[in-house]
Amino acid sequence: MRSIALGMLLVAAPVTAQAAEAPPPGLEAALAYPFPTSLIAAEAADRIAWITVVKGVRNVWTAAAPDYRAHPLTRAVADDGQELTGLVLSPDGTRAIWVRGGDHDANWPIEWEPNPADSAQLVTLEIWSAATAGGAPVKIAEGDAPAISATGRVAYIKGDKVWSVDAAGKEKPAPLIADHGKAAALAWSPDGTRLAFVSRRGDHSFVGIWSGADRPIVWLAPGMGFDGAPVWSPDGRRVAFTRRPGAGGAPEPMLTETPRPWSIVVADAASGEGRAVWQSPRTANGSYPGEISDGAALxxxxxxxxxxxxxxxxxxxLYSLPAAGGEPLLLTPGNFMVEHTTMSRDRATLLYDANTGAAAEDDDRRHLFRVPIDRAAPVAVTRGEGLEWTPVTAGGDRIAFVAAGPTRAAEVRVTGAGGRDTLVGDSSAGYAPPMVAPKRVVFKASDGLTVHGQLFEPAGGGGKRPAIVFVHGGPMRQMLLGFPYMDYYAHSYAVNQYLASRGFVVLSVNYRLGIGYGRAFQHPDKSSFRGASEYRDVQAGAKYLQSLAGVDPARIGIWGGSYGGYLTALALARDSATFKAGVDLHGVHDWSRLIAEEDKPAVRYEKGDWEATLKSAFESSPVADVARWKSPVLLIHGDDDRNVRFNQTIDLARRLDDAGVRYEELVLPNEIHGFLRYADWLKADVATVRFFEAELKGK
Structure with a gap:
């Protein structure tokens, strides 16, 4: 085992500091893409705001009609490892509020805030505010999940309780609601005088209405389920929310999928009286769509x-129905996925992105559409070979969105009548490393399932090249024919482009369990810890590469992070004859251990299929096949990971040591799952490129 480290855990003979630090030519340029995210619009003003990240430096930007010329609200210059999230605009657009710090993609709560920059000072979760007309930002509170009212009050969550502060930070923050539950999903009434919130209470949750310090909380149609996602009626008299069954009942089978029914409840905000106006069918297709962005998007x-x-x-x-109840109307028919959704200012039209369009390849893209809320008449807003996502109403007929392409990084744009685009802020044209347009390819798994992929072929000809399979994480993700809309995968896309520029043929595989190809594809039989059927798609990807005239079939590698790290390790354990090297970033290596640590049922007489699940989980894990593992692997993991525990990689490394398998390691102290610092991504990418070049080119 060889350790790659500088300021990292050293276990065996390390490479030199210079080798660990100096990036190969062009890598830093490939990673310098701008990534705009969290695009929002004011409810009653022609103003938008967003967050842009470049090489780990995060800043808040805004733009307003008529010219939508962007200007920054913050001027950070450091790769400090503190994410910016929770961006909101006041309804009148005069103030922006956001959160600095935290790990908002974590699978479980941690008592401390992330500190990947190794600060000796206490790192806190902070809420900041800035006037959109200009002026220095101010810290107004410590907390999370801010919601700003029409009157300028900011409600937020601190220590699982609801607090409040004025938007300018002139007053001292104070507790707003004394409730023994854990608060979530804050939503102000249209007039800003009342606050809807969710009180999470372990095996159930309620939706409550706060209307003043001298008035009791009104609980809306309280029941025995998990109530969530409250939304106000435009007149502020009623609240709609989702309801799912509470915890309990006989143990549900873990090895087979069971329906997850849900309903929509409408309640009077003053009296709390309410009823279910729609109930999903008790079928797999009727299950709550919790694995999609924004869930039910109510x-x-x-x-x-x-x-x-x-x-x-x-x-x-998307569906709609009368608030009084009735049959839901399908608004967006067709074999595609509706993802990010918003509503026009007059609430009569929905704006959304979807993987559909005029071209067959659009199922691996995103385009924008609009549809009336009361009839199935979608109209395309964008089309072509680019990708567009997260539309918001920018005023009048204008729509703001984020756009990217196969060789164009993401940028914020505004479109109006006739589809004419206006660039907002800096163009991504300055980002121009060597890139290729990936090709959409389709191939069959051994059981006949159709699998999609994106093929990156190096420019120029000449001989048979080494090739690499890339497997995304999630697993509810989809890689696209251009820069994706998630920062983790925008990074993966840039690395795949760089590997292609170094002479590797790269195939990104959209394996079963991913989104974009229907619910049956996303919920296959015997997948994950139930049998790893998705690995067939990875094998099919390798066979597809081996069939290409320009690929050396004896030099195939594989890499991926998170769930992709799991599939990378599984490929090396089961098929070292095919996969000659791999890079595994923070992967799951023993499903049985993960399930035992996170999903163990309460102590009770009824065990369900618990023991059978642990057996299947172990047999579906890379550690079950370490005896067959021959190929070298690079293991990369941050030890403050809140999604895949660091012990998963420690355990695998011990087993590889015992089996005599050669591996290298890169450990990032205090780093989380999706690395917060560009410097840490760069270390990982340098190690990845050097590893593949040594293992697949140097032989």
């Missing part, structure tokens, strides 16, 4: 109609 539209997302026909689509 909204209250014009003409007293509720809008929500469901998978009733096997695809994530």
């Amino acid at each position: 909204m209250w539209g014009a003409r007293d109609r509720l809008v929500f997302r469901a998978e009733l026909d096997g695809w994530p689509h």
Whole structure:
């Protein structure tokens, strides 16, 4: 085992500091892409705001009509490892609020805030505010999840309780609601005088209404389920929310999928009286769409109609129904996925992105559409070979969104009548490392399932090249024919482009369990810890590469992070004859240990299929096949990971040592799952490129 480290854990003979630090030519340029995220619009003003990240430096930006010229609200210059999230605008657009710090993608709570920059000072989770007209930002509180009212009050969560402060930070923050539950999902009434919130209470949750310090909380139609996602009616008299069954009942089987029914409840905000106005069917397709961005995406539209997302026909689509109840109307029919969704200012039209369009390849892209809330008449807003996502209303007929392409990094744009685009802020044209347009390819797994991939072929000809399979994480993700809309995968896309520029043929495999190809594809039989059927798609990807005339079939590698790290390790353990080297970033290596640590049922007489699940989980794990593992691997993991525990990689390394398998390690102290610092991504990428070049080119 060889350790790659500088300021990292050293276990055996390390490479030199210079080798660990100096990036190969062009890598830093490849990683210098801008990534705009968290695009939002003011409810009653023609103003937008977003966060841009470049090489780990995060800043808040804003732009307003008529010219939408962007200007920064913050001027950070350091790669400090503190994320910016929770961006909101006041309804009148005069103030922006955001959160600095934390790990908002974590799978479980941690008592301390991330500190990947190794600060000797206490790192806190902070809420900041800035006037959009200009002026220095101010820290107004310590907390999370801010919601700003029409009156300028900011409600937020601190220590699982609801607090409040004025938006300018002139007053001292104070507790707002004394409730023994854990608060979530804050939503102000349209007039800003009342606050809806969720009180999480372990095996159930309630939706409550706060209307003043001298008035009791009104609980809305309290029941025995998990209530969540409250939304106000435009007149502020009613609240709609989702309801799912509470915890309990006989142990549910873990080795087979069971329906997850849910309902929509509408309640009077003053009295709390309410009833379910819609109940999903008790079928797999009727399950709550919790593995999709924004979940049910519940909204209250014009003409007293509720809008929500469901998978009733096997695809994530938008539906609407009268707030009084009735049959849901499918608004977006077709074999595609509706993802990020918002509503026009008059609440009569929905804006969304989806993987569909005029070209067959659009199922591996995103384009924008609009549809009325009361009839199935979608209209395309964008089209072509680019990708567009997260639309928001920018005022009048204008829509702001993020756009990217196969060789163009993401940038914020505004479109109006006739589809004319206006660039907002800096263009991504300055980002121009060597890149290729990936090709959409389709191949079959051994059981006949159709699998999609994106093929990156190096420019120029000449001989048979080494090749690499890339497997995304999630697993509910989809890699696209251009820069993706998630920062983790924008990074993966840039690395795949760089590997292609270094002469590797790269195939990104959209294996079963991923999104974009229907619910049946996303929920296959005997997948994950139930049998790892998705690994067939990885094998099929390798066979596809081996069939290409320009690929050396004896020099195939594999890499991926998180769930992709799991599949990388599984490939090396089961098929070292095919996969000659791999890079495994923070992967799961023993499902049985993960399940025992996180999902163990309460002590009770009924055990369900617990023992059978642990057996299947172990047999579906890379550690079960370490005896067959021959190929070298680079293991990369941050030890403050809140998604895949660091012990998963420690355990694998011990087993590889015992089996005599050659491996290298890169450990990042205090780093989380999705590395917060560009410097840490750079270390990982330098190690990845050097490892593949040594193992697949140097022989």
